[in-house]
Amino acid sequence: MASSRGPITRPRPSWGWQDDAACRGQSLTLFFGYEGERAEARDARERMAKAICAECPVRRECVEFALSRPEKYGIWSLTEDERASVRRRRMRRAAMAGVSAAPSNEVVKEEEKHCSSCRTTWPVANFARDISKRDGLQTWCRRCTNAARARKAEQAVAS
Incomplete structure (x- = not known):
């Protein structure tokens, strides 16, 4: 008896989102670095790459692409770690x-949190850890936390 089953085909990923990416045309070394x-230098490069990613209209698609594959290198709005x-x-x-937890073909929202200071929604990677909080993260984003520290340091110097 002959089998009528053909080869298994998997759905092909859609690459169209890359056409609208803010990083399109940028140097690859900005996002992937070098050995x-x-x-x-890596920290400075990653900050510059993430600044471009922060303004990207297809950021969610990019992050989900990197998370759904064993993408070990580069900045895909998030570092390797x-x-x-x-x-x-x-x-x-x-x-x-x-x-x-197997990845699916649908785009899942990246985990986000609302900053209680600037009232902006950010990816959870923009919040420092705080084990005393219910969700394990600080209530202020890193930007607001750093700004508050800078203000406090200025006040200490002024007094």
């Missing part, structure tokens, strides 16, 4: 809920 890069952290968190939540 042997010093920590200070931040993506690994999001993947681990998703796996833990899926295990607790008893469902599969």
